[in-house]
Amino acid sequence: MNKQTFRYTGHASSVIYRLIDLLILAAVFVVGVKLYDVTLNSKYALLLCAYLVCYSYLAESVQLYRSWRVGRFSRMLALLALVHTLAFLLVLAALFVFKQSEAFSRAVLVGWFVGSICTLVLWRCCAKMVKTVQRRRGLAMQKVAIIGATDSGFNLFREISNHPELGFECIGFFDDRAVERLPQGVQSHLCGGFNQAVELARSGELVKLYICLPMLAEQRVAQMITELGDTTVDVLLVPDFLMKNLMHGRIGNVGDVDTISVFESPGFGIQNFYKRSFDLAFSFTVLVAISPLLLCIALAVKLTSKGPVLFKQDRYGLDGRRIGVYKFRSMRTMDNGGKVVQATRNDSRITPVGAFLRRTSLDELPQFFNVLMGEMSVVGPRPHAVAHNEEYRKQVAFYMLRHKMRPGITGWAQINGWRGETDTLEKMEMRVKFDLDYIRNWSLLFDIKIILNTLIKGFVNKNAY
Known part of the structure; x- marks a missing residue:
């Protein structure tokens, strides 16, 4: 694959929009409290936090922060008003249900609601004017x-x-x-x-x-x-x-x-938000839980063979961008060039400890750090070595569409038996078939199903050498 240019700036822009929105909502709230001479106590702080969480989830649900360069600005403003109103009404409903409404100033709440929506709309209009000027000058195109x-x-x-x-x-x-x-x-x-x-x-x-x-x-x-x-x-x-x-x-x-x-990548809007949130929570929890195991494996690798504990191999990630995937070193050699020979049964390059790690998939555990860094997902198409990508993209139809989603530690193809050595073209075709099936039918429940199947039958596999 030729060197890719970094094509997308929309992610960074959407992060900025999210941060500014949250800052505006918090700032208007604080200003309203001060204007009406109300004490900013823990109840008001809790109310604000609850609203911001509710607003964020609703905003992701309607894809408020997706790129609007192919949408309509008026629709974006309508969605903004809808999200703000629904979040506000949900918070009010919660106050009534828990009989806490009397603890808050109605003037502060109404003033905050009106002031927030006006400020949010105003800053978006200003941002649109700036972007329009930039694009008319040929910038950010x-x-x-x-x-x-x-x-x-x-x-x-x-x-x-x-x-x-x-x-x-x-x-x-x-x-x-x-x-x-x-x-x-x-x-x-x-x-x-x-x-x-x-x-x-x-x-x-x-x-x-x-x-x-x-x-x-x-x-x-x-x-x-x-x-x-x-x-x-x-x-x-x-x-x-x-x-x-x-x-x-x-x-x-x-x-x-x-x-x-x-x-097009299926991961956008609320889908990407839910998948990324799940990845972060799951990978962080797993790393904390298995930290003693990681230390024991690292010691075993270091004490039984020469070389580094971790092996970082170049793979292709989302949209074909090159990433470095971490694994516990299981071989005496560390192939990472234009030609990578797949491991085979009784491969002499594999260390005794490495053989156990590969059979049980424990060598893959450091990839949870790749998940935390946003380079991988817990579930997705398994990343192949760069050399294997270049070989099979010419032989398997739609092979490169695997890169329309972040690569995963485990995947639909792996739990269905299509892992390990691909010594025939048919094996790679079946792996790609299952990968594309996963991308087409992705859901959070599908990810959970694959993880549960991995725990039951996916760690130890006869095809893993």
């Missing part, structure tokens, strides 16, 4: 391209060009037809054929590719989707007629132009 110089493609191009505040920079069209067959006005924006688009996607130059071909060209579209499955670019279909009632794909829009997602 995402590079996108259009496959198919069709009417729907030209409408999309015009929408992006006329609305720089969306934050997209469309580099042009990719079409395999002869120039003379293309509509007038498109030729000057032609960047090449479909193969050139695939190469740009593989190199990380593009964030999104919009396929604007007629739905009748399903074979050609299917071929394109298959080839783009070897990249980590977001692929979206732009239908040439309204398809909201015909397809189950997630519908999005760029201005007034509808799009249908084909390849």
Whole structure:
């Protein structure tokens, strides 16, 4: 895989939005208490904390902090008002249920509610104005391209060009037809054929590719989707007629132009929030509980063979970004180059302690630190060595889509027996099949089911050498 550029700044921006919102809500609350000359005691502090927790969960539930560069600002403000109002009403309901409402000033609560929503809306309007100016100057732009110089493609191009505040920079069209067959006005924006688009996607130059071909060209579209499955670019279909009632794909829009997602990470909004919250809580609890075991394993590795206790191997993480995955060293060699030989039965490189660690999967335990750092998840597609990725992405269809979700310590494929050495192509195909099935059907309950199955039957496996 060619070196990827860091494409997404939305995560950092959403964190800033969350922090500013919470600061505004807390600041307006404190100001209201001071203005009405009320003592800021522990009950008021507890009320504020309860509200902030309630607000945060509701905000994630409606994806308030997702990127709005392809949404509508007015809808974001409506969701903001809805979340603030619901959180406020839930807190009031709790006060009445526990008969604590008399302990609080009604003037403070009403003033806080009105003042908070006004301040939140005001700062978002200011932020939007700043972003609009930035994007009109060409800053914080995402590079996108259009496959198919069709009417729907030209409408999309015009929408992006006329609305720089969306934050997209469309580099042009990719079409395999002869120039003379293309509509007038498109030729000057032609960047090449479909193969050139695939190469740009593989190199990380593009964030999104919009396929604007007629739905009748399903074979050609299917071929394109298959080839783009070897990249980590977001692929979206732009239908040439309204398809909201015909397809189950997630519908999005760029201005007034509808799009249908084909390849996008399933982890966004409340889903990503719940999964990440679960990962943090679970991994921290496990690390605290097994800390004596980790110390014993570290001593056993250090005392029985020469070399470091931990082995850090390069793998591909979310969106194909390279990460370093930690394991207890189980071999005398530490392969991490362009060619990595998989462990086999009776492999001479494996130490006696390492053989036990690998059979019981105890060598994987340090990866909980990768989870805490946000590089991995407790459950997800297992990360493969870089050399194995480069080998199998050319042989297994949609192999690279495994990277649309954070890699996991355990996974759906592993508990179904597809772990260990992949000495045949069929074994890798089955592993990828289960990985993609997991990504398509992810839920928090699915993660818990996989963890429970791992505890029951996933640690010791006959295929783990």
